Amino acid sequence: MGAKSAETRARILEAAMDLFRRQGFEETTMREIAAEAGVATGAAYYYFDSKDAIALAFYDQAQQDLEPLLAQALAGPQTLRDRLSALLEVKLRYFAPNRRLLGALAAHADPEHPLSPFSQQTRQIRERDVESFARALAGSGIRLPRDLSPQLPRLLWMYQMGLILFWIYDRSPAQRRTAGLIARSAAIVERLVKLAAFPPMRPVRRMVVELMQSVSEDS
Amino acid sequence: MGAKSAETRARILEAAMDLFRRQGFEETTMREIAAEAGVATGAAYYYFDSKDAIALAFYDQAQQDLEPLLAQALAGPQTLRDRLSALLEVKLRYFAPNRRLLGALAAHADPEHPLSPFSQQTRQIRERDVESFARALAGSGIRLPRDLSPQLPRLLWMYQMGLILFWIYDRSPAQRRTAGLIARSAAIVERLVKLAAFPPMRPVRRMVVELMQSVSEDS
Numbered sequence A, B: 001m002g003a004k005s006a007e008t009r010a011r012i013l014e015a016a017m018d019l020f021r022r023q024g025f026e027e028t029t030m031r032e033i034a035a036e037a038g039v040a041t042g043a044a045y046y047y048f049d050s051k052d053a054i055a056l057a058f059y060d061q062a063q064q065d066l067e068p069l070l071a072q073a074l075a076g077p078q079t080l081r082d083r084l085s086a087l088l089e090v091k092l093r094y095f096a097p098n099r100r101l102l103g104a105l106a107a108h109a110d111p112e113h114p115l116s117p118f119s120q121q122t123r124q125i126r127e128r129d130v131e132s133f134a135r136a137l138a139g140s141g142i143r144l145p146r147d148l149s150p151q152l153p154r155l156l157w158m159y160q161m162g163l164i165l166f167w168i169y170d171r172s173p174a175q176r177r178t179a180g181l182i183a184r185s186a187a188i189v190e191r192l193v194k195l196a197a198f199p200p201m202r203p204v205r206r207m208v209v210e211l212m213q214s215v216s217e218d219s
Helices: A003-023 A030-037 A041-047 A051-075 A080-106 A123-138 A152-168 A173-195 A199-218 B003-023 B030-037 B041-047 B051-075 B080-106 B123-138 B152-168 B173-195 B199-218
Strands: none
Touching: A003 A030, A003 A041, A003 A051, A003 A080, A030 A041, A030 A051, A051 A080, A051 A123, A080 A123, A080 A152, A080 A173, A123 A152, A152 A173, A152 A199, A173 B199, A199 B173, B003 B030, B003 B041, B003 B051, B003 B080, B030 B041, B030 B051, B051 B080, B051 B123, B080 B123, B080 B152, B080 B173, B123 B152, B152 B173, B152 B199
16 A cells, blocks of 8 residues: 555545444444545545445554553563553553544454454454453463463453453543452452462363363364 | 223233234334224323333243242252253243343343333342242252352342343254253252352351442442
């Protein structure tokens, strides 16, 4: 893509995000997006064949933007709970201006919907996001049981999805309830991950690993 | 409510459910529901002031219908895993004809939406549903730690909500994947509940209890 072309694409994406925030995702048309960006409707379709494609481009952009911020957030904290808190805080702060938009998109839990966090279309984004939890774990100094280790980043990713859902509908000032939930739950997660290595936990650990494997094999 | 009145109300509810299943919840109007039930639109509004009210009446009806079925399902099995499986199986079998409709309603995770499973409007239904888990626990013979005991039914209810979400979008034949997930996860839940009583689990147990308390106090 040439510089001019990349610039136009970025302008359309930005105009779309503006409109989505102001008037809602469902309520916005490609025609309006093109007008807002100052391009012909056909030109908008040249770059994005649908609003869904724009939303996916937003997810993708977010991931690129977050990469250095996450690296920075994970540079300091040592304990798993602090690393998880830092990681989640950075993500939520980044998405805060689009919290309501995420609410509209979060309605798609159906894995067959392109914008679902569980869809084929978001797979690559999801896998890279799971990676961020692998990094949070790696620097924590906790020795992970061998069987659990490959599954744990994905388990933590699911934990994150639950927190994000809570955050989207958190109407407390500055989403204070979510902050409290993150602090408390991250401490619990750290404790459970440490406990998972103890011999009496072995049977339940194996059951969890097998459950995770069976779910991902099926899909 | 007189017998005639109750009969009319039931007829409207049934007509509405038929239409919701056939053409979708969002796509159905009160006018169509009235026509399908053979009553004037005004009469339909006399019994239900909105489609949301009809959906809530359906939830309510479901709970009444399920009561004896759940009692029966819990009469046999002894272990917690079997009791949980039996309870979930009965509920999913009951809702199976309306699985797609539940998908449409499940889009409302927002606690401020009347049809959300977390809303004020569904509170009573939710509390009675939580009760079914208290009964599943009570008959299992597992001695529950005192601090965890009051919170556990609610934790299990959340576990159920996760399973229901999985089931709604489960496209495997006869939702076989969900059946597998229930069997595996119920065994894990049983193991964790038993482990929770062990002394080394005490700190994490307390953290979970405090988390649950803080979330329900806030709301």
